[in-house]
Amino acid sequence: LADVMTFKGEVLGITRFGLAKMKESVLMLASFEKTVDHLFDAAIHGRSDHIVGVSECIILGAPVQIGTGAFKLLYKNPEGNTLSRRRQPLMSLDTRERNL
Known part of the structure; x- marks a missing residue:
């Protein structure tokens, strides 16, 4: 927690004002306080939001890309000896692609 609060070179509180200085993520800001204000301002x-946090x-119901969700x-495949990947979600969470 202390690392998150100080990574900008100053001590920022875990308040709506501190979070606004820490992150550029629209959904992260909207998840804390003043949800409607943040969403209207973003619109x-x-x-846009890169959906990485x-x-x-959690808001989108997507797997978090940390811990056991990081791979x-x-x-x-039971029908053959080839390897298969899991089906891709409707909305990509790849950090290179922007979700609008």
Whole structure:
């Protein structure tokens, strides 16, 4: 927690003002306080979110890309000896791709 509060070079509180200085994520800001204000402001200014943080993934019901969710699962297909990947979700959570 102390690392998160000080990584910008100053001590920032875990309040709506401190979080606004720490992150650019629209959904992360909306998850804390003043949800409607943050969402309207993002819509007016055309901001996008990369969906990489825990708060963003929880809001969208997506797996969090940390811990056991940090890798993709490969498994043997019972019908053959080829490896198959899990089906891709409707909305990509890849950090290179922007979700609007």
